[in-house]
Amino acid sequence: MIREPVLNALILAALLLVPLGALAMDEPFLITLATKVAIFALAGVGLNIALGLGGMVSFGHAAFFGLGGYATGVLASHALNYDPLMTEPFQIEGTTQMLVHWPVALLLSGLAALAIGALSLRTSGIFFIMITLAFAQMIFYFAISWPAYGGEDGLSIYVRSEFPGLNTLDPIQFFAIAFALLALALGFSSLIARSRFGLALQGARQNEARLRATGIGPYRIRLVAFVISGMITGLAGALFADLNRFVSPAMLSWQTSGEIIVFVILGGVGRLFGPVAGAGLYILLEHNLGGLTEYWKLPFGFLLLAVVLFARGGLIGLLAGEKRDG
Amino acid sequence: MAEPVLSIRGLRKSFGALTATDDVTLELRRGEIHALIGPNGAGKSTLIKQIVGELRQDAGEIRLRGEEISALPAEARARKGLARSFQVSSLASEYTVLQNVVLAVTGAQGRAFGFLRPALSDPSLTGPARRALARVGLGAREGVRAADLSHGERRSLEVAMALALEPAAFLLDEPMAGMGPEGSARLTELLSGLRSEAPILLVEHDMDAVFALADRITVLVYGAVIATGSVAEIRAHPEVRRAYLGEEE
Ligand SMILES: Nc1ncnc2c1ncn2[C@@H]1O[C@H](COP(=O)(O)OP(=O)(O)O)[C@@H](O)[C@H]1O
Ligand SMILES: [Mg+2]
Numbered sequence: 001m002i003r004e005p006v007l008n009a010l011i012l013a014a015l016l017l018v019p020l021g022a023l024a025m026d027e028p029f030l031i032t033l034a035t036k037v038a039i040f041a042l043a044g045v046g047l048n049i050a051l052g053l054g055g056m057v058s059f060g061h062a063a064f065f066g067l068g069g070y071a072t073g074v075l076a077s078h079a080l081n082y083d084p085l086m087t088e089p090f091q092i093e094g095t096t097q098m099l100v101h102w103p104v105a106l107l108l109s110g111l112a113a114l115a116i117g118a119l120s121l122r123t124s125g126i127f128f129i130m131i132t133l134a135f136a137q138m139i140f141y142f143a144i145s146w147p148a149y150g151g152e153d154g155l156s157i158y159v160r161s162e163f164p165g166l167n168t169l170d171p172i173q174f175f176a177i178a179f180a181l182l183a184l185a186l187g188f189s190s191l192i193a194r195s196r197f198g199l200a201l202q203g204a205r206q207n208e209a210r211l212r213a214t215g216i217g218p219y220r221i222r223l224v225a226f227v228i229s230g231m232i233t234g235l236a237g238a239l240f241a242d243l244n245r246f247v248s249p250a251m252l253s254w255q256t257s258g259e260i261i262v263f264v265i266l267g268g269v270g271r272l273f274g275p276v277a278g279a280g281l282y283i284l285l286e287h288n289l290g291g292l293t294e295y296w297k298l299p300f301g302f303l304l305l306a307v308v309l310f311a312r313g314g315l316i317g318l319l320a321g322e323k324r325d326g
Numbered sequence: 327m328a329e330p331v332l333s334i335r336g337l338r339k340s341f342g343a344l345t346a347t348d349d350v351t352l353e354l355r356r357g358e359i360h361a362l363i364g365p366n367g368a369g370k371s372t373l374i375k376q377i378v379g380e381l382r383q384d385a386g387e388i389r390l391r392g393e394e395i396s397a398l399p400a401e402a403r404a405r406k407g408l409a410r411s412f413q414v415s416s417l418a419s420e421y422t423v424l425q426n427v428v429l430a431v432t433g434a435q436g437r438a439f440g441f442l443r444p445a446l447s448d449p450s451l452t453g454p455a456r457r458a459l460a461r462v463g464l465g466a467r468e469g470v471r472a473a474d475l476s477h478g479e480r481r482s483l484e485v486a487m488a489l490a491l492e493p494a495a496f497l498l499d500e501p502m503a504g505m506g507p508e509g510s511a512r513l514t515e516l517l518s519g520l521r522s523e524a525p526i527l528l529v530e531h532d533m534d535a536v537f538a539l540a541d542r543i544t545v546l547v548y549g550a551v552i553a554t555g556s557v558a559e560i561r562a563h564p565e566v567r568r569a570y571l572g573e574e575e
Contacts, residue, residue, distance in 0.1 A: 196432050196440035196451070199421075203429050206418040209380065213416075214433030214491065215404035221438060323420075 004320040008273040012183070015041075015276065019175050031171040032243070037276075037283050038178040039239045044263035044275025045185045046232030051261070052270030053193060054225045055205030060116060060132030061260045063139045064230040066252030067112055068105035068237025070143070073155040073247035075101055080158050098161045098168070098177070101238050109234020110227050112139070117226035121219060133254060140252040154248025161242050168242070178239050182276070185232050190272050192228070201225050233260065266307060268314030271323065277315040329392055330355045331495050331525050332377070332408075337386035339372060339549075346372040347383065348549035354495055359517065359526045361536045364546035370529045371413050373546070374499050377527075378410045379403045391494060405436060407494030411484035411501050413529070417472040423483055424468035427455035430490040458490040463512055478505040485513065489520075496526040502535060514538060537561075 002010075015034060022030035043065055050056040078085050078094025085092040095101070120131040149155050159169075166173045192198045203211045204218040211218050241247045250256065259282070267278025285303075289296035311318050332354035339347035346369040354360050362370050375381040377388055379400035388396050395403050404410075417426050428451045432438055435450070445451055459465050462482040467475070472483065485501055498517075502510045514535050517526060521541070530536050536543065543560040545553045553563045560566055 191442050191444075194444040194446065195442060196438055196445045196448075198441075199425065199429055199432060199445045200438040203418045203421070206420055207416055209400075209412075210416050210418060210487075211429070211433075212380075212400040213378065213404055213410055213412075214430045214487065215401050215436065216429075216433045216438045217399065217401040224439070 001321045002319055004271070004273075004316065004324070007316065007320045011273050011276050011280070012186075015280065016179065019172060023172050028171045031175050033283055033287065035171065035175040035178050035243055037279050038175065038182045039236050039243060040259075040263055040279035040282065041276040042178070042182045042185055042239065043233045043236035043260050044267070044279055045182070045189055046229050046234075046236065047260050048229075048264050048270065048275050049189060049192065049232065050226050050229035051264055052274065053198060053205070054201050054222055054229075056121070056222060056226060056229075057129050057261075058120075058132045058226070058229070059129045059254070059257050059261070060120075060134075060136035061230065061233050062252050062254065062256035063112055063116065063136035064109035064234040065237035065240070065256055065260065066139065066143065066247075066249070067108045068234035068239075069241035069247040069251045070149065070155075070237075071105035071108050071234075072098075072101040072161060072238045072241040073157055074149055075104060076157045076159075076161055076241075077149070077155055096159065096161045098163045098238075098242070101161055101242075102235060105234045105238035106231045109237070110231040112234075113227045113230025114223070117223045117230070121222050121226065133257065136252065136257055137254065140249055140254075143249040143252055150248070152249060154246055154250070157241060157245040157247070160245055174243070178243075181235065181239065185235075186272060186276070189232075193272070197221070197224070262304060264314075266304065266314055268316035269312075271313065271316040271320075274314055274316050281315060328356055331391060332527070333389045333392075334373075334377065335387050335389075337373070337376060337388070338384045339369075339376060339381065340384060345549045347376065350386070350546070350549070350551055352544055352551065352554070354525045354527050356525060357521055358541040359521045359528055359539050361540035361543045362527060362529045362546060363531075363533075363536060363543060368546040369549040370546055371499055372549075374410065374497050374527070374529060377403075377497055378408055401433075404433065404491065404493075407491075407524075408497060409488035409491040409493035409495070409524075410497040411481075411488050411499060413499040413503070415477075415480040415484055417480060417483060417487075419471070419473040421472055422468065423459065423464055423470055423472060423475070423479075424452065424455060426472055426483060427458055427486050427490050428452060430458075430487040431455050434491045454490055454492075458486040461489060461516060462486045478509040481505050482509065482513070485516070493524055495524055496520065496528075498526060499529045500531060501528075502530060502532055510535060 019031040019034040047061050050058050075094045076096050079096045085094055116135045120128055123131055144152050162168055163177055168174045200216050200221045204221055208218050263275045263278035263282055266281055267274030285300055307314055330353040334352045337347050337350040364370055376383045387394055390406055428445055431451045431454045459468055462485050464482050464486060481501055488496055502513055518539055537557055540557055542556060544551055545566050553560060553566050
């Protein structure tokens with residue numbers, strides 16, 4: 001067994017060293033893979049706040065991931081086409097600046113999470129899962145049927161968005177951006193978990209009646225957590241759009257929601273670095289098994305089943321043992 | 327006479343054909359321990375659940391310091407000053423003893439929306455929490471997970487969490503059930519001193535504890551109050567002896 005903080009540091013170091021090594025060996029594709037891991041992990045860190053800390057099994061986080069992606073895509077495409085977003089009552093131009101895309105992505109996904117959470121959190125269990133799924137599907141079909149932004153075909157971003165002082169077209173510099181945001185989100189997530197709010201949130205998961213008896217209403221606590229969760233996943237979506245220079249309704253699909261859940265479960269539900277370990281393992285398997293057979297998801301499915309049945313703490317639980325608080 | 331802290335009037339609750347609370351009227355006065363006794367299934371827990379808001383009554387009113395609270399959800403009643411302990415221990419089992427009580431202090435302060443400062447390094451939370459733990463004798467066990475506590479320790483932790491709320495009234499549902507004699511004695515002493523801080527509505531099966539502690543006793547049978555009075559009055563009450571105490575002796 002490794003102590004969890006040590007394990008976390010090792011995981012973070014590995015995620016940093018792989019692309020640096022790839023840079024030295026001139027393997028840009030590896031850098032892109034590492035960037036993908038960082039972005040998926042960020043999406044998972046978001047979900048982990050709802051799922052891991054709050055026990056809210058959201059099957060609709062693709063909604064936030066996709067909205068974040070479309071925030072980048074729509075703003076960038078308007079800028080690249082020199083076509084203002086709107087002219088009445090005042091003119092709003094598109095932009096290629098990440099520093100504008102991100103707040104818009106956070107705002108959009110946060111508002112969506114507020115609306116979806118406010119309704120879904122009146123239910124629990126399987127109903128919560130199905131309602132979050134239903135809302136995400138609504139947004140998915142809306143994106144497909146709205147031709148202005150590519151509909152089913154999606155929307156290309158011809159040039160990756162810009163960040164002041166960096167050349168985002170250089171893979172390692174874009175990786176650095178994704179890595180920095182992931183590190184920030186992990187730090188924030190760790191603070192939240194130990195805070196009063198985190199204490200109440202995890203208390204709501206463990207024993208709702210007890211939380212009420214201490215004078216804390218679980219609904220508002222969960223709703224705020226759901227919004228924070230959706231915003232972080234939305235930010236990951238904004239980065240994902242820039243990574244691929246492309247957004248499409250696929251980002252909003254239920255498969256995407258499922259993948260984000262898989263990152264969290266594979267790595268360890270409620271474990272700070274669970275989503276990082278999970279996303280890393282997922283990409284590793286996809287890359288290796290996926291190279292061997294198109295049907296890699298079948299053995300992968302068995303692996304997932306094994307984790308759910310035998311290793312509830314996921315990869316982190318396997319290596320660092322049971323979760324310890326305080 | 328001063329206004330009672332808690333006043334229940336004409337309370338009724340049925341589960342289908344079963345009347346679990348049958349026109350119950352009851353007062354909890356300042357400074358008293360009011361014991362609620364009755365055979366198993368008499369409706370004692372059901373009454374407590376209606377007072378704290380876990381169940382909604384069919385009819386009747388519940389006033390806390392004069393204010394009707396029946397429409398409020400459980401968390402709002404807790405904030406108004408009702409602290410309960412559960413008959414079956416109900417804790418955050420993954421949390422340590424200290425985390426459980428810190429959670430209660432957080433609720434008592436009404437400030438659950440702090441995001442950045444670690445709760446366990448906030449003396450305004452851990453201070454009151456540790457004081458409550460010391461009072462129930464769990465001071466040395468603060469780092470143990472609630473799930474790993476003995477049954478008696480869990481009962482004590484329930485009481486510590488109620489203490490941490492600094493409530494206007496305590497509603498304790500069989501706090502001594504399953505505790506060893508040492509634990510019971512300790513808790514009896516604690517409760518006895520506690521009544522001056524806030525009155526206690528005490529559901530308890532241990533008649534020695536009840537007779538030692540109670541200022542007044544209400545006897546519930548089949549959901550209805552058959553007698554209310556002092557310890558001496560209840561001991562002498564013929565109907566009570568027949569319906570209830572007779573079974574115990
Ligand atoms: N949720 C419920 N649904 C149906 N019947 C209940 C429920 N809760 C309690 N009862 C019944 O109400 C009666 C009173 O129960 P309870 O209040 O737990 O008694 P006590 O605490 O005095 O032992 C019992 O007959 C019990 O079976
Ligand atoms: Mg009972």
